[in-house]
Amino acid sequence: MAGRSGRTVRDLRRGNRAAVLQRLYFDGPMSRFELGPATGLSSGSISNVVAELVADGLVEEAGSVDSDGGRPRTLLRVAPASGHMIGVDVGETRVRVELFDLALTELARAERVLEHQRYDVGVVVGHIRDGVAEVLAAADLDPGRLLGVGIGVPGIVERTSDRGAVVHGQTIGWDAVPLESLLRESRLLPDGVPYFTDNGAKTLGQAEMWFGAGRGAHSTIVVLFGSGVGACLVTDDVEQGRAVEWGHLTVRVRGRRCRCGALGCLEAYAGAEALLERWREEGGRPPAGADEETALAAMLAAAYPADGAAPDPVALAVLEETAEYLGAGLSDLINLFQPERILIGGWAGLRLGSRFLPAVRRYAASYALRHPAESVTVDLGALGPDAVTVGAAILPLADFFVQGGRRPEPAAREVPLPVWRTALEERAPH
Structure with missing residues (x-):
């Protein structure tokens, strides 16, 4: 009633x-x-x-x-x-899958490296499927006990009634990829176990706001700084967060070609992929055949040698220029949204860490309007490189709370009518 x-x-x-x-x-x-x-x-x-x-x-x-x-x-x-969730991070260099209990204690994890195939849809779907099967087997958990699987992806996520979550990832070559339908077709999980797919920056923001450096803030922008860059805005009006395609803000007219195809995007200067490309163009020598994480570590070692040797001036100059572009990009977020906090996460942001942060703060303050710049703090995220996975696992957990702790009811199967009933209905006048 x-x-x-x-x-x-x-x-x-x-x-x-x-x-x-x-x-x-x-x-x-x-x-x-x-x-x-x-x-x-x-x-x-x-x-x-x-x-x-x-x-x-x-x-x-x-x-x-x-x-x-x-x-x-x-x-x-x-x-x-009393409940279990799986979080999946479809990242720039790997697909990470983690199984959590209701307290978000990690019970098992699996990782699959993305190498030459990069973002081939079939490869990524296979990595997710195999990773989910691996963590369930490692914990000896019945798939039917899952509250759901949360997935953080690069790009814009559209929710459709017939195909579930559809991913538009222009920078990774995904054009309306029906990710949820493809995973459903694998029959890995029972039909009653839901999938929740969202932008990776948004899942990072969700994690930092629930458990990390964003707790207690009324307005926070969480930046995902990896191979590319993205951001999530969380305010009292947008409690669940809103992904912002910040990496494709134009910072230089007729500038470098971004991997999205446009010219002068922030991501063409501030993402790890572009940062390493610029280092090579200026004469830097990353280790041959190294992945992005290894190459960035080598660049940092060259710029900030631990043994007292002279720093590589080229690496230092490129990092300083990257800090300026990143700070200028943050100034736009500060002017537009006037947040209380800005948190920088993602594997590249955390790797650059405290050495990089003072310069980013300095440039952000110099490019932003004075009043909002004086009211914001810029810090690193608190949850480390697993934050996107944790945030993805929060998606089914948040839905579980909304439902009052009740699991979704399995869809009722249609029971076929008896033969005699069907025959009578066919003979009935219409």
């Missing part, structure tokens, strides 16, 4: 369950007494919801705490083993 607000009793119960689960997840362990003020629910509602969640195996006792003059209060927490 629906009330005046249009919400049914079932909706209210689901909302109450979601409120208790999320409060226990982020702030637990907590007692029933503490849950009331924290969720705004009555003591009776708290008792009923907690009893349901305990019966469902989602909540468990976690010790007790003394109360003022009364009996000790039992503490409650979300049971880590």
Whole structure:
């Protein structure tokens, strides 16, 4: 029955369950007494919801705490083993697959390097499929127990009713790739296990806002600095984050050719791929046959030698120019969105790290308007190179919370009509 607000009793119960689960997840362990003020629910509602969640195996006792003059209060927490998620990062250099429990403790991982095939759709789908099978086998987990599989990808994700998530990744040569349909065709997972696909910068932002350096901020921009660059904007108005194709902002008219095909994009100057290309053009010598991560490490070693030797002036100059382009790009984000924090993550951003950050901050402040520049902090992300995978795993977890901790119902199979019934319907006049 629906009330005046249009919400049914079932909706209210689901909302109450979601409120208790999320409060226990982020702030637990907590007692029933503490849950009331924290969720705004009555003591009776708290008792009923907690009893349901305990019966469902989602909540468990976690010790007790003394109360003022009364009996000790039992503490409650979300049971880590009551749900499992898989996070997938389709990155520039590898496909990483990780299995987590409900507390986001990593249980197993698999990695597949992207070499000569790069972003061949069949290769990437095969890597995801094999990685999922590997982590499930390593943890001896029934696929039907998964809450879902989250996937972070480069590019724009379109959600369609007939093909699920479709990826438009111009920089990687993906033109309307029906990634979800291709994974479904593999029959690796039961039909009831959902897939959640989103932009990799957005999953990075989700992770940093839930568990990393973005916690507590009202407006944050999380930058993914890898082979290319991207960003995610998270504000009170856009709580789930919005991916921004920041890497394809034009920073130089008639400039270098970007891998998207346009001229003068930020990614043509500030991404790791372009950074290494510019080093080669200026006479730098990355190790022959090295992948991007190894080549960038070699460039940093040349620019900042550990043994007291003279730094390579070419490597230093290219890194300084890259810091200026990146800072100028950040200034546009600062002027447009006036964020409270900017966090830089991604394997290249973390590898460049603290040596690179002061110059980026300096250039961002010099190019941005003074007032918003004085109000923003620019730091590294806190979750390391696995942040995209963690953020991808959060996608099914967030949906699980919205559903009040209830798993999706398996689709009902159509039962064929008896032969006699079909015959009668065929003879009936129309």
